[in-house]
Amino acid sequence: MITQIIYKALLASFILVLSLVVAMYSTLIERKVAGWFQDRHGPNRAGPWGLLQPLADGLKLFFKEEFMPASADKFLYILGPSLTMFVALLTSAAIPWGPDIVINGVVYPMQVADVNIGILYVFAILSIGVYGIMIGGWASNNKYALLGAVRASSQMISYELAMSLSIITIVMMSGSLSMREIVAQQHGFHWNILYQPLGFLIFLVCAFAETNRAPFDLPECETELVGGYHTEYSSMKLGFYLFAEYINMFISGAVMATLFLGGYHFPGIDKLGLSPNVFAFVSFMVLFTKITFFGFIYMWIRWTLPRFRYDQLMKLGWKSLIPLAILNVVITGVVILLNQ
Amino acid sequence: MKNLTNRSKIVSNKKMSFRERIYFPAILGGMRITFGHLFRRKTTVQYPEVTREFSDIYRGKHVLKRDDEGRERCTACGLCAVACPAEAITMVSAERKPGEEHLYREEKYAIVYEINMLRCIFCGDCEEACPKEAIFLTPEIVKSEYQRDRFIYGKDVLVEPADPAKRVDVSKRQTAKVLEFKKDKRYKHNK
Amino acid sequence: MFTQYIFHFLSVMALFSAVMVLASKKPIHSVLFLTMTFFAIAGHYVLLNAQFLAVVHVIVYAGAIMVLFLFTVMLLNLNKDERSPKPLWVNIMAFIAGGMLMLTLIGIFRGYDIQSLQDPMSTQIGLVKNLGKILYHDYLIPFELSSVLFLTAMVGAVLLGKKEQI
Numbered sequence: 001m002i003t004q005i006i007y008k009a010l011l012a013s014f015i016l017v018l019s020l021v022v023a024m025y026s027t028l029i030e031r032k033v034a035g036w037f038q039d040r041h042g043p044n045r046a047g048p049w050g051l052l053q054p055l056a057d058g059l060k061l062f063f064k065e066e067f068m069p070a071s072a073d074k075f076l077y078i079l080g081p082s083l084t085m086f087v088a089l090l091t092s093a094a095i096p097w098g099p100d101i102v103i104n105g106v107v108y109p110m111q112v113a114d115v116n117i118g119i120l121y122v123f124a125i126l127s128i129g130v131y132g133i134m135i136g137g138w139a140s141n142n143k144y145a146l147l148g149a150v151r152a153s154s155q156m157i158s159y160e161l162a163m164s165l166s167i168i169t170i171v172m173m174s175g176s177l178s179m180r181e182i183v184a185q186q187h188g189f190h191w192n193i194l195y196q197p198l199g200f201l202i203f204l205v206c207a208f209a210e211t212n213r214a215p216f217d218l219p220e221c222e223t224e225l226v227g228g229y230h231t232e233y234s235s236m237k238l239g240f241y242l243f244a245e246y247i248n249m250f251i252s253g254a255v256m257a258t259l260f261l262g263g264y265h266f267p268g269i270d271k272l273g274l275s276p277n278v279f280a281f282v283s284f285m286v287l288f289t290k291i292t293f294f295g296f297i298y299m300w301i302r303w304t305l306p307r308f309r310y311d312q313l314m315k316l317g318w319k320s321l322i323p324l325a326i327l328n329v330v331i332t333g334v335v336i337l338l339n340q
Numbered sequence: 341m342k343n344l345t346n347r348s349k350i351v352s353n354k355k356m357s358f359r360e361r362i363y364f365p366a367i368l369g370g371m372r373i374t375f376g377h378l379f380r381r382k383t384t385v386q387y388p389e390v391t392r393e394f395s396d397i398y399r400g401k402h403v404l405k406r407d408d409e410g411r412e413r414c415t416a417c418g419l420c421a422v423a424c425p426a427e428a429i430t431m432v433s434a435e436r437k438p439g440e441e442h443l444y445r446e447e448k449y450a451i452v453y454e455i456n457m458l459r460c461i462f463c464g465d466c467e468e469a470c471p472k473e474a475i476f477l478t479p480e481i482v483k484s485e486y487q488r489d490r491f492i493y494g495k496d497v498l499v500e501p502a503d504p505a506k507r508v509d510v511s512k513r514q515t516a517k518v519l520e521f522k523k524d525k526r527y528k529h530n531k
Numbered sequence: 532m533f534t535q536y537i538f539h540f541l542s543v544m545a546l547f548s549a550v551m552v553l554a555s556k557k558p559i560h561s562v563l564f565l566t567m568t569f570f571a572i573a574g575h576y577v578l579l580n581a582q583f584l585a586v587v588h589v590i591v592y593a594g595a596i597m598v599l600f601l602f603t604v605m606l607l608n609l610n611k612d613e614r615s616p617k618p619l620w621v622n623i624m625a626f627i628a629g630g631m632l633m634l635t636l637i638g639i640f641r642g643y644d645i646q647s648l649q650d651p652m653s654t655q656i657g658l659v660k661n662l663g664k665i666l667y668h669d670y671l672i673p674f675e676l677s678s679v680l681f682l683t684a685m686v687g688a689v690l691l692g693k694k695e696q697i
Contacts, residue, residue: 035382036377036382037377037378038377039377039380039381039382039383039384040382040384041382041384073557073559076559076563115582116582116658116659117582117659120583120586120587121586123590123594124586124589124590124593124594126594127590127593127594127595127598128589128593128594130598131566131598134601134602134605138559138601138605146605149605150606153598153601153602154602156598157595157598160594160595177659300371300374300375301367301371304367304371304373304374305367305370
């Protein structure tokens with residue numbers, strides 16, 4: 001019992017550190033990729049290939065002058081970025097990061113919390129995610145920040161619907177809300193993306209909107225709203241907002257990989273004949289590769305597509321994605337019924 | 341209206357076809373283009389390690405030349421100041437004292453010669469106007485400064501070192517053709 | 532033992548934030564305190580081994596409804612105290628009405644024989660499978676009726692939004 005608790009604590013802290021480090025280096029990779037897409041080199045001065053750039057950026061943010069608008073709501077102003085960061089880090093608990101590890105004959109699952117409603121947990125966290133942005137935007141007492149916050153909330157509410165509807169098909173197919181169970185059913189190459197391409201596409205688009213990434217980065221649209229909800233933020237508070245975006249990218253990549261790309265499964269999984277722990281490590285690396293792939297897609301899209309206009313965004317969400325998602329649910333239901 | 345290139349597209353507000361309305365073909369096309377750029381040669385010049393190649397006759401910082409015996413060529417005639425469209429050049433002339441023949445070639449010389457690098461537009465008219473082959477522009481660039489007054493370059497900066505080894509080479513810009521041009525009396529400033 | 536402490540903590544949190552909803556000056560603070568109350572109640576659901584209810588509670592109330600509340604309150608610009616002092620008789624009426632509601636509630640709970648859940652983990656009613664079975668077998672008609680009710684509300688909202696075209 002006590003070893004289980006220690007193991008869970010270790011795993012949780014490992015995942016926390018992992019998401020922070022990945023988010024840190026995503027900032028570098030984002031700038032590198034942006035550079036390559038634009039025929040530039042990207043940052044390459046701080047350390048070899050710019051590897052120390054995230055540290056330099058972090059240090060800069062820490063030592064920058066902290067500024068708080070005189071008319072800001074002091075408590076909420078600080079609560080906003082903290083909440084955003086907190087919520088961004090919560091989701092990783094429900095994701096199965098790999099198959100079980102066996103140490104001294106005791107089985108340790110590579111998942112912090114195997115709740116039987118894993119998907120709903122992810123959605124609950126997602127729906128709270130908007131609070132950090134809204135609170136921060138409102139507390140700054142700035143019209144641009146408020147507009148950014150309002151945009152963020154309406155955008156996130158709109159896309160949450162289509163996202164949940166696209167996930168319902170997965171739940172219908174697997175008959176379970178547990179992430180672990182869903183991954184287990186995608187064993188080998190039975191990936192959900194092959195059965196639910198439309199659902200995957202809808203989920204991908206919604207994931208872009210939920211993480212406030214381009215082309216749906218209207219809450220921080222700098223051409224219209226200066227900096228959006230973080231206009232009045234500086235120093236590490238701003239850093240938290242920017243950082244949370246990259247953590248969200250990482251986690252949403254993990255969720256997509258888990259739900260659609262078979263999680264840690266890969267074709268030929270049974271033929272390798274590895275010992276359980278090596279196998280767990282290999283599987284974890286496979287999952288990590290899939291997440292990295294999604295991270296690259298995020299950046300690729302960001303540096304390719306121009307930003308949507310606000311009415312286009314709402315139109316896409318309500319008039320295209322939601323009907324498509326409902327259609328997908330109906331089709332899946334009919335197919336499941338016919339196969340029974 | 342005649343098109344200048346054949347790449348221009350007529351913009352219209354026509355109703356989009358279904359293929360255009362579902363966005364995805366266009367998005368994939370855009371992503372293909374950006375992906376191609378990943379492997380292109382990078383255009384950045386890594387500045388401190390690599391410098392961009394300058395033309396031989398790049399018009400940068402000025403130099404006041406000395407002649408072969410190390411005497412200043414400038415005679416403070418003021419033609420450069422007159423030719424200067426930005427009025428960046430000022431000078432004060434002085435008479436050469438006996439015993440200073442090894443310093444100044446002509447009997448009159450510039451005791452003060454200043455170019456305001458903030459005004460200078462690096463057109464090279466001063467170089468063209470100079471009858472004594474005294475002022476030239478060099479491929480050296482003017483360094484940035486923190487104070488504006490540092491940009492007023494005096495003789496201490498402009499005159500080339502007397503040491504023959506450290507002379508500024510202007511042979512690339514003082515070609516036979518240029519010398520021929522400077523003798524052409526059809527041009528006003530060569531008279 | 533441990534759950535007892537969590538129960539006390541959650542109850543205090545729920546009551547405190549519920550009071551603060553009324554006591555705080557700024558409407559935004561009220562909304563946020565209300566959200567906190569919802570979270571505390573969701574925590575209670577988890578203690579009762581009703582994880583599904585807890586999560587749905589968070590998604591629906593904290594995630595959607597309170598965000599809309601916040602949204603509206605932000606846009607309303609209620610910061611300036613525009614509320615005119617109410618006449619005395621309104622206050623007295625409100626006091627009487629509220630007091631009667633409280634009395635009714637107390638009466639209900641006094642007369643109600645609360646079965647004590649000795650071990651909440653032994654009941655599986657709050658888990659998604661059991662809840663789904665109950666909803667779609669025993670309470671199918673009320674469930675469908677309530678969804679029709681929601682549909683009516685949605686149609687009504689659209690109608691209100693488009694009233695200039697009618």
